[in-house]
Amino acid sequence: MARLAEKTTSSENQPAVSNTVISFNDVAKEYDKGIPAVNHINFQIERGEFVFIVGESGSGKSTLIKLMLREIKPTKGKIIINGRDLNKLKKWQIAKYRRKIGVVFQNYRLLTDRTVYENVAFAQRVIEASPEQIKKATPRMLAQVGLSAKTKSFPGELSGGEQQRVAIARALINNPVILLADEPTGNLDQKNTDEIMNLLLDINKHGTTVIIVTHDHEMVKRLKKRVITVRNGFIVSDHKAADGKAPDLDDIEEEIRREAEEEDNKSGDEMAIDYIDVFDNNDYDE
Numbered sequence: 001m002a003r004l005a006e007k008t009t010s011s012e013n014q015p016a017v018s019n020t021v022i023s024f025n026d027v028a029k030e031y032d033k034g035i036p037a038v039n040h041i042n043f044q045i046e047r048g049e050f051v052f053i054v055g056e057s058g059s060g061k062s063t064l065i066k067l068m069l070r071e072i073k074p075t076k077g078k079i080i081i082n083g084r085d086l087n088k089l090k091k092w093q094i095a096k097y098r099r100k101i102g103v104v105f106q107n108y109r110l111l112t113d114r115t116v117y118e119n120v121a122f123a124q125r126v127i128e129a130s131p132e133q134i135k136k137a138t139p140r141m142l143a144q145v146g147l148s149a150k151t152k153s154f155p156g157e158l159s160g161g162e163q164q165r166v167a168i169a170r171a172l173i174n175n176p177v178i179l180l181a182d183e184p185t186g187n188l189d190q191k192n193t194d195e196i197m198n199l200l201l202d203i204n205k206h207g208t209t210v211i212i213v214t215h216d217h218e219m220v221k222r223l224k225k226r227v228i229t230v231r232n233g234f235i236v237s238d239h240k241a242a243d244g245k246a247p248d249l250d251d252i253e254e255e256i257r258r259e260a261e262e263e264d265n266k267s268g269d270e271m272a273i274d275y276i277d278v279f280d281n282n283d284y285d286e
């Protein structure tokens, strides 16, 4: 297959174009000196992939997301995303870089005093889209996430699933190349979880690279996508869903079962610490 593709490219006399959209090269992050939260992180993600990142609480999943957002810088190693070396981004370039990265969190993070429409329109105002563009794009985006009937509602008047759909609409409105979701269904019941996952799959089908951090083992098993497993700051497995076929599910299942057990054995204190979302701390460690 690969050989065939190469041949086609050369016969058409086109330069070989890399499809890698995210690349981590021996990345480590220490929040406190000498204690790596993640270490020796190596992976590549291709344009258009759908990837789960799983692992118990405290294993470093959110740290990976924050590194990709350039909310934090690695202590060591190199991260290339969408052709940019994140270590070399100047402060003024960071906002522009982030326009290409949509992000969704467990706790939605909507503007509670603005309507659904305003929450989505706001993301376009930030990038100085024209009023005409905003008027056109906002209703279209809200229709895509199934919220046309709720445009005038405030977040507090919506269900959790609906609020997350607003957050997804806001993340997608500026056509990002990558959508990062950190436990996007963590606060949702099964029905809403399924709806949000179907929406994310649909978004991926339209070409956006989607990366989802989750604890939902059942969902990961069911969807048969690529699964990167993180434990104690290390990637311990990376199962590719090649050609849409299932990865070796027995292996993953065993791994996931072990993780769930470890999770069950945690103390209340550990759980409480996990629950305090590190994203609330929004400084960019410049």
Ligand code: ADP
Residues within 6 Å of the ligand: 031, 032, 037, 055, 056, 057, 058, 059, 060, 061, 062, 063, 064, 274, 278, 281
């Ligand atoms: P996960 O998202 O998998 O639960 P995190 O990436 O949030 O894991 O955390 C990985 C490790 O880094 C944990 O040990 C956590 O306590 C630590 N950590 C995360 N954020 C900070 C921070 N801002 N300062 C110090 N330690 C942190």
Ligand code: MG
Residues within 6 Å of the ligand: 061, 062, 063, 182
């Ligand atoms: Mg986390």
